[in-house]
Amino acid sequence: EIVLTQSPxxxxxxxxxxxxxxxxxxxxxSSSYLAWYQQxxxxxxxxxxxxxxxxxxxxxxxxxxxxxxxxxTLTINGLEPEDFAVYYCQHYGSSYTFGQGTxxxxx
Amino acid sequence: xxxxLESGGGLVQPxxxxxxxxxxxxxxxxxxVMSWVRQAPGKGLExxxxxxxxxxxxxxxxxxxxxxxxxxxxxxxxxxxxxxSLRAEDTAMYxxxxxxxxxxxxxxxxxxxxxxxxx
Numbered sequence: 159e160i161v162l163t164q165s166p167x168x169x170x171x172x173x174x175x176x177x178x179x180x181x182x183x184x185x186x187x188s189s190s191y192l193a194w195y196q197q198x199x200x201x202x203x204x205x206x207x208x209x210x211x212x213x214x215x216x217x218x219x220x221x222x223x224x225x226x227x228x229x230x231t232l233t234i235n236g237l238e239p240e241d242f243a244v245y246y247c248q249h250y251g252s253s254y255t256f257g258q259g260t261x262x263x264x265x
Numbered sequence: 266x267x268x269x270l271e272s273g274g275g276l277v278q279p280x281x282x283x284x285x286x287x288x289x290x291x292x293x294x295x296x297x298v299m300s301w302v303r304q305a306p307g308k309g310l311e312x313x314x315x316x317x318x319x320x321x322x323x324x325x326x327x328x329x330x331x332x333x334x335x336x337x338x339x340x341x342x343x344x345x346x347x348x349x350s351l352r353a354e355d356t357a358m359y360x361x362x363x364x365x366x367x368x369x370x371x372x373x374x375x376x377x378x379x380x381x382x383x384x
Contacts, residue, residue, distance in 0.1 A: 190368060190369075191368065191369045191370075193368070193369075193370035193371075195310075195371075197310075201376075202360055202374040202375065202376055202377055203302075203310065203360075203371070203374055204374070205370055205371060205372045205373075205374075208368040208370040208372070209368050212368075214372060246309065246310055248310075248370060248371070250369030250370070253312065253324070253326055254300070254302075254312035254315070254369070255312070256309055256310040256311065256312070257309075258309050259309050259310075
């Protein structure tokens, strides 16, 4: 079973800065099946990125995804106050797996 | 508007059963793979089950096999999750989610229904 490890566990940044979140797979995976989600307290997750780099409907272009093989990155340029949340990566291989999450907090 | 609305959660004793429902609207329900994902309090996301568009194929991770059953009623645009032999570790928010086959991600989520297993 593929394990997704996200880093860092917590990222403290200020509005306007750039956030770089990492998702590392325990073995090489298909980028077609790598997604990123945002979750705010008390809310359901929201799909941000699918296919490693495609933005979901309505997602601002300050969010971008990249990567291949075992290393994937979610980048948020020019952090807005509403971007502070928990972010999860997810992969589908023979089953669906999620990373443990990265909390993006205001510095 | 595309929407998923879960119901059926609540407090249940260990060993008990519960059936969750998810009412879909705003899209052609019968064309989509659907899933359940859960989140224990303060924890991350965990895939629970998936069913194909026609309902003929179902999928579960090992911890749910034999205890949970996913099903759907395409005539009524509703997804179900029957949960038996519930344990304290099944306590979580349960979300239904649309899971388009092309990219195997969850593009639409409901607001969730809380299941608490406790005596």
